Amino acid sequence: RKEVEQDPGPFNVPEGATVAFNCTYSNSASQSFFWYRQDCRKEPKLLMSVYSSGNEDGRFTAQLNRASQYISLLIRDSKLSDSATYLCVVNSRGNKLVFGAGTILRVKS
Amino acid sequence: ETGVTQSPTHLIKTRGQQVTLRCSSQSGHNTVSWYQQALGQGPQFIFQYYREEENGRGNFPPRFSGLQFPNYSSELNVNALELDDSALYLCASSLVRPARRSGTFSAGELFFGEGSRLTVL
Numbered sequence: 001r002k003e004v005e006q007d008p009g010p011f012n013v014p015e016g017a018t019v020a021f022n023c024t025y026s027n028s029a030s031q032s033f034f035w036y037r038q039d040c041r042k043e044p045k046l047l048m049s050v051y052s053s054g055n056e057d058g059r060f061t062a063q064l065n066r067a068s069q070y071i072s073l074l075i076r077d078s079k080l081s082d083s084a085t086y087l088c089v090v091n092s093r094g095n096k097l098v099f100g101a102g103t104i105l106r107v108k109s
Numbered sequence: 110e111t112g113v114t115q116s117p118t119h120l121i122k123t124r125g126q127q128v129t130l131r132c133s134s135q136s137g138h139n140t141v142s143w144y145q146q147a148l149g150q151g152p153q154f155i156f157q158y159y160r161e162e163e164n165g166r167g168n169f170p171p172r173f174s175g176l177q178f179p180n181y182s183s184e185l186n187v188n189a190l191e192l193d194d195s196a197l198y199l200c201a202s203s204l205v206r207p208a209r210r211s212g213t214f215s216a217g218e219l220f221f222g223e224g225s226r227l228t229v230l
Contacts, residue, residue: 004151043111043199043221044152087151096165097142097219099151 001026003098006088010104017078021103023071023088032091033064035073037084038102044087047073078107112136113202115222122190123230130185130225134202140164141183142219143175144199152199158183159205190229197224 006023013019025033033050048055050062050071061074071088088100112135122128134141140159144152154167158177172188181202187194201219 008149043223044219045111045221046218096154096157096167098154099144101149101151 002100003027003092004088004090004100006086006100006103008101008103010106012106012108013078015078015080015107015109017107018074018076019078019105020075021073021086021088021105023073023100025069025071025088025090025092025098027090027092027098028066028069030069030090030092033062033071034089034091034097035060035062035071036087036089036099038087039084044099047086075105078105080107080109083107111220111222113200113220113222115198115200115225117225118223119226119228121228121230124190124192126190126229127186127188128190128227130187130198130200130227132183132185132200132202132222134181134183134200135220138202138204138220139181140203140205141177141181142201142203143183143185144201145169146197146199146224147193148196155185187227192229195227195229197226199224 004025035047036044037047038044050064054063059076063072083106085102087102090098114133116131142157143155146152155169156166157164161177174186177183200222203219
């Protein structure tokens with residue numbers, strides 16, 4: 001079993017739609033959680049950290065459920081520019097980030 | 110953009126050869142991590158260097174080795190290249206602060222370079 005698992009997609013959605021991605025992790029001792037975004041043939045970039053209380057940044061909302069070892073990312077009012085691969089990332093030890101394989105999002109006009 | 114630069118950006122090698130990839134970290138960062146990203150996969154942790162010493166290693170064989178220099182720049186060396194080593198190699202710098210009590214490390218945000226795309230024929 002992979003340490004971080006994501007649905008690879010692709011999720012094909014129209015502009016303006018709301019889309020949600022889920023991610024599960026296997027290490028219950030994991031301390032920190034993140035969503036990174038990766039555009040085609042580019043490097044990953046931090047989208048947002050995920051806090052236990054949940055957090056929101058504009059159209060993006062991230063939530064963490066430690067009991068179920070589950071992380072989610074919700075994107076409201078999707079834009080064409082949101083098309084990318086979204087990587088779920090877990091920090092299971094202080095110095096190692098474990099990446100999921102990513103979920104592909106395609107927003108179409 | 111991130112202040113992390115990698116070289117070369119693309120290279121082609123043949124099986125059995127050796128390769129050295131280089132990374133300059135963002136100013137003020139003390140830690141460099143290397144990741145391998147195969148096509149269609151997420152980045153896989155190779156190892157991390159903190160203050161010129163290896164500080165954690167993923168599931169990669171010893172022919173993957175690295176160095177960190179006093180200016181915090183880093184090299185990734187891969188010996189005896191295999192076809193499966195073809196991938197995008199990403200360097201990420203961060204500022205890591207050791208926790209006073211436990212001695213463990215608190216990893217800050219990772220800033221990635223644009224990567225070195227290695228093709229092994």
